Amino acid sequence: MKVPILELKPAYDELRSELDAAYHRVMESGWLLLGKELEAFEAEYAASVGVKHCVGVANGLEAMQLVLMALGVGPGDEVIVPSHGYIATWLAVTHVGAKPVPCEPEVTTFNLDSDRLAALITPRTKVILPIHLYGQTAEMDAINAVAAQHGLFVLEDAAQSHGARCRGRAAGSLGHAAGVSFYPSKNLGAMADAGAVTTNDDALADKVRHLRNYGSKVRYHNEYLGMNSRMSELQAAFLRAKLPRLEEWNARRVTLAARYQIQLAGLADLRLPQVPTWASPVWHLFVVRSSRRDALQKHLAALGVGTVIHYPIPPHLSHAYAGYGWKKGDFPLAETLADEVLSLPIGPHHTPGQIDAVCAAIRSFCQDSSHLLSK
Ligand SMILES: *Cc1c(COP(=O)(O)O)cnc(C)c1O
Numbered sequence: 001m002k003v004p005i006l007e008l009k010p011a012y013d014e015l016r017s018e019l020d021a022a023y024h025r026v027m028e029s030g031w032l033l034l035g036k037e038l039e040a041f042e043a044e045y046a047a048s049v050g051v052k053h054c055v056g057v058a059n060g061l062e063a064m065q066l067v068l069m070a071l072g073v074g075p076g077d078e079v080i081v082p083s084h085g086y087i088a089t090w091l092a093v094t095h096v097g098a099k100p101v102p103c104e105p106e107v108t109t110f111n112l113d114s115d116r117l118a119a120l121i122t123p124r125t126k127v128i129l130p131i132h133l134y135g136q137t138a139e140m141d142a143i144n145a146v147a148a149q150h151g152l153f154v155l156e157d158a159a160q161s162h163g164a165r166c167r168g169r170a171a172g173s174l175g176h177a178a179g180v181s182f183y184p185s186k187n188l189g190a191m192a193d194a195g196a197v198t199t200n201d202d203a204l205a206d207k208v209r210h211l212r213n214y215g216s217k218v219r220y221h222n223e224y225l226g227m228n229s230r231m232s233e234l235q236a237a238f239l240r241a242k243l244p245r246l247e248e249w250n251a252r253r254v255t256l257a258a259r260y261q262i263q264l265a266g267l268a269d270l271r272l273p274q275v276p277t278w279a280s281p282v283w284h285l286f287v288v289r290s291s292r293r294d295a296l297q298k299h300l301a302a303l304g305v306g307t308v309i310h311y312p313i314p315p316h317l318s319h320a321y322a323g324y325g326w327k328k329g330d331f332p333l334a335e336t337l338a339d340e341v342l343s344l345p346i347g348p349h350h351t352p353g354q355i356d357a358v359c360a361a362i363r364s365f366c367q368d369s370s371h372l373l374s375k
Helices: 009-029 036-049 060-071 087-095 140-150 202-211 233-263 293-302 319-324 332-340 352-374
Strands: 053-057 078-082 099-103 125-128 153-157 177-181 195-199 286-289 341-344
Touching: 009 036, 009 233, 036 053, 036 195, 036 233, 053 060, 053 202, 060 087, 060 125, 060 153, 060 177, 060 195, 060 202, 078 087, 087 099, 087 319, 125 140, 140 153, 195 202, 233 286, 233 352, 293 341, 293 352, 332 341
Parallel strands: 078 099, 078 125, 125 153, 153 177
Antiparallel strands: 053 195, 177 195, 286 341
C-alpha cells in the first residue's frame, strides 16, 4: 500500500462545490485585493481563534516580520527564538535587523523550554517568539510569566497550530500577537501563499493594517514605511470555504495520531511525541525520533511510505546564517533532534488502513534491526 506524506487533491474533492463557488464569487465581483472576502475572512478567523483582530497578509513569514516592524524592533534588539524549528521564524527577526537568540527545546515536546528563558534575557531583549511546533502549543503560561516579569512582548508563531489549544485557549490568542501561515500544506491551507496576524491589541492591529499595504490605509496617504504584503480576495474566499471544516479535519488528525500512539508504543529505539496534560494538539505533523532515522526513512520509502524530515539542518547551522558566528555544538539539543526526527504521514484524508500500513512497516524495521543488534 502506497502512503504519500501529503496529498492536497482530496481536500478539493471533499470541498469542490464550496471552493468552486468561492472562485466564481471573486471572479464575478471583479475585485481582487483588499475587499469583502478578506474583511469577512478576517472576522471569521478572529472569532475562531477568540481574538479581536485578524489582519490578512501575504504569508506567515511576513506576518511575524510585520509585527516586529510595528513594534519597532530592529538593529541592536534581541528576539528569543527556538533553536529547533523552521528557519522562517528566525528570518522574520533578521529581516528587521534584530538578532535571534536561540533557546533550546524540551526534547519530549520539541517546543521551546521555558525553564531556559530567564538565562537568555539581556537588556536588549524585546520579544519572545515561541513556535507551537508540529501542531502542539508551547508552555505558554510559563513563557508569559517570564515575559511579564521582564516586560517583554510575546509573539507566537502559530503557523503549524490552527485550532490547537493550551489549557483550553486557542493558539494565536496565547501571547500579545501571533503570526499565522495558510501555506497550502498547513492544517488550514489556502491555494497559494497567505498569512495573518492575530491580536487583541487595537493599536498593533491598526499599524499592521497600514504596514501590509505600503504603510497606508487611505490610498496615497502613507503613514509608515510599509511593505506590500496582502492576502488576495481569492485566497481569502478559499479560506472562508475551508475554515468551517477545520475542526472536523483536526479531529481526524487526532484520531490518526492516537492510532500511531497505540500501535507504535514500546518499540525499541523509537520515541513518540509526548502530550502534556494541558495541551490539545492538532497534529500538523506526527514526528517520531530514532537514532537510526536515515535507515528507517529508507526502509519506509522502499515499502511505499512517504516521510519528511522537519528539519534536517537547524537554523544556526544553515549556510544563510554562516556570518553570525554560530558553530556545530552550540545548540546540541536542536542538533540531536535534526539528526533523529522523522515526520510520518498524517492528514485529514489519510485512512486508518494507511496508518496501520505505516505502523506495520515501522514495526518490521524495528524487529529486523533488534535482531541485527543481538548478533
Ligand atoms: C510554514 C511556517 C512558517 C512560514 O509560513 P509561510 O506562510 O510559508 O511564510 C513559519 N513558521 C513555521 C513554524 C512554519 O511551519
